[in-house]
Each structure stands twice: as C-alpha cells, then as structure tokens.
Amino acid sequence: MPELPEVETVRRTLIQLVAGKRIDRVTVSLPRIVQRPQEPEAFAAALAGQTIRTVERRGKFLRIVLDDLVLVSHLRMEGRYGVYGQDEPVELHTHVIFHFDDGTELRYKDVRQFGTMHLFAPGEEFEQKPLMKLGIEPLDESFTLGAFKQALAGRTTKIKPLLLNQEYVVGLGNIYVDEALFTAGIHPERTADTLKSSEWQKLHEAVRSTLERAVDAGGSSIKSYVNGQGEMGMFQHQLLIYGRKNEPCSRCGRAIEKSVVGGRGTHTCPSCQKPPRPKPAARE
Incomplete structure (x- = not known):
C-alpha cells in the first residue's frame, strides 16, 4: 500500500500535470470506487465543469481541490493516477476517467479495486469519514x-x-x-x-x-x-x-x-x- 512518501510524490506530480485543468465530463466504469455520493451519475454530474485548483494530502489520502468541491481519494493497495491523451488506448482496470476540455484525461487505474473516492463541499471532508479521525501529520509543523x-x-x-x-x-x-x-x-x-x-x-x-x-x-x-x-x-x-x-x-x-x-x-x-x-x- 502506498504510504505517506508515495502519496506525497503522487500529489506533487499531479499538481504539475493537472492543476488548472477544467473537467469536461467524468466516466465511471466501476461504481464501487465512488463512495460519496453513492450514485456514480451524481458524482460525474457534480464534477462536470469544475477546474482542479490544487492537490493536497492528508495522511495517505489525496485531496483534489476544485472550484467548490473537494475530492478525497485513497489509493489503497495498487491505485494509481496517470495523465493521457484522449486518443491513447485505455488500459485494463481503468475505472474512473476525468476528461479535460484540453483533450487530455486523468485516469484512475486500480487492479485490486480497493481504492475509494469521496466528494465533499470544502471543509466538510474533515468532519466526516474517512478524514475525521486522523492523527497528527509527521511532516507538518504540528508534529512537535x-x-x-x-x-x-x-x-x-x-x-x-x-x-x-x-x-x-x-x-x-x-x-x-x-x-x-x-x-x-x-x-x-x-x-x-x-x-x-x-x-x-x-x-x-x-x-x-x-x-x-x-x-x-x-x-x-x-x-x-x-x-x-x-x-x-x-x-x-x-x-x-x-x-x-x-x-x-x-x-x-x-x-x-x-x-x-x-x-x-x-x-x-x-x-x-x-x-x-x-x-x-x-x-x-
């Protein structure tokens, strides 16, 4: 399972690759990856038109910050993100695709299918699962x-x-x-x-x-x-x-x-x- 250094590395990479990109539409081929909202159609509809502002991290979770939503993503055992051109073949076990209006795509691939995605209003993610009971950050100033x-x-x-x-x-x-x-x-x-x-x-x-x-x-x-x-x-x-x-x-x-x-x-x-x-x- 990716630990803090791996998730932090993914975070830094995603900022370089997708910050500022606008989501045109979202494709969900494995509904259980999406935990909140439970309906993948509602998940996709909420994200359409949103621009990724930055990518942050809480523990082993990614926080993808959009215009007025926050996507909390856990990679679990083997989840991974990658950016592709829309004409590139979609690899097996790709379960969620964020289609950007510039013709590129952020694809989430997960062979083990244990990864999760939760969508929240900004700030609400810290008051509910899966982030609400997390401890101190070892790379934060609070880790005295x-x-x-x-x-x-x-x-x-x-x-x-x-x-x-x-x-x-x-x-x-x-x-x-x-x-x-x-x-x-x-x-x-x-x-x-x-x-x-x-x-x-x-x-x-x-x-x-x-x-x-x-x-x-x-x-x-x-x-x-x-x-x-x-x-x-x-x-x-x-x-x-x-x-x-x-x-x-x-x-x-x-x-x-x-x-x-x-x-x-x-x-x-x-x-x-x-x-x-x-x-x-x-x-x-």
Whole structure:
C-alpha cells in the first residue's frame, strides 16, 4: 500500500500535470470506487465543469481541490493516477476517467479495486469519514516532540502497532515504521510506556527524517508503485532494514531478523534493537 512518501510524490506530480485543468465530463466504469455520493451519475454530474485548483494530502489520502468541491481519494493497495491523451488506448482496470476540455484525461487505474473516492463541499471532508479521525501529520509543523509524546506516550501497547495506527500519527506504514524504529534503536515490541525521554526524542527525529528522505527519493517501489508519470520511487535502494532479512546490519554486522509484530512482518537487528525484558512471573 502506498504510504505517506508515495502519496506525497503522487500529489506533487499531479499538481504539475493537472492543476488548472477544467473537467469536461467524468466516466465511471466501476461504481464501487465512488463512495460519496453513492450514485456514480451524481458524482460525474457534480464534477462536470469544475477546474482542479490544487492537490493536497492528508495522511495517505489525496485531496483534489476544485472550484467548490473537494475530492478525497485513497489509493489503497495498487491505485494509481496517470495523465493521457484522449486518443491513447485505455488500459485494463481503468475505472474512473476525468476528461479535460484540453483533450487530455486523468485516469484512475486500480487492479485490486480497493481504492475509494469521496466528494465533499470544502471543509466538510474533515468532519466526516474517512478524514475525521486522523492523527497528527509527521511532516507538518504540528508534529512537535510534545505532540508526538502526547499522542503515544504512556500507552501499554507495543510501539509498532501504535505508529501504524492512523488515529495517532498519519501516513506511516510497515516500511517506514521498521526504518524509523531501527534508526532510533528501538525494538518494535517495546511498549510505549517503557520508552525513556531520550528514546522519544530519537524516535520523533527518526520518523521525520525517514519520511523526508523517502519523499526526496520519490517513495519506495517495493511492488507496483509508480507516480503520476509512471516513474518508480527510488527509496527502496536506501532502506536500512526493511526487506533485508538475513543480511548483515549496516551498523553492527549481525544478521537482520524477521518476525511478526501486531500481525505485520517486521525487520529488526537483534543487537541494535534490544527486545523488551520479560515481565517477572507473578508470585503464587
């Protein structure tokens, strides 16, 4: 699934490709992609005549801002956008097409068909699903050490599942949580209430720096991700631990291990990320 760096890269690409374009009409060939309004005809009718003003992001969601509407789009597993000429063949699994009055088209392709689109009046999108319960943005000025600790510190949940929970911190997925925890030297099975102040500071810095480096590299193309111009991300070549099972740790040389934490495949260095101490057995 595209995480924050990939969605941010798509956002930046779409601004270059479609900002200022006027929608002439919309074709929806898979109605379930459109969640709001539920009728694809109403969705298409509302967008006809609208001009795309900019493209923004909230967590892993794109916010396509139009004249007097906001389209909230989630790519899910394999959704992708691309801009084409109207005479170019339409690829298989293309489910929504935004036809512009200049003869170009923004096409949404989704092999897995899990992506969603919601249409709102401006500002209304933050008061309803899917954006209403999202946590703090790790690349925003609001992502201070204090806000980070307030969201997570003191909880008895393992730190990795907490970081993956979009209601606390948005945009983080499996790849970047593993990378940030390794950078901070924190084992993913440590519970939040056991982290020291110095560890919170290291983790806060690691989350931000990992995401910033990934955005600069255009995201990670682990499976099928490409940006709006069909280009792959390159951050997978900079990954320190994710996907490197049995390879030597870049810091200490120990073999990287893979386990399951919170139902997710997890990569750790047994030396650089000390596992939590077992709790003493209760006395009988």
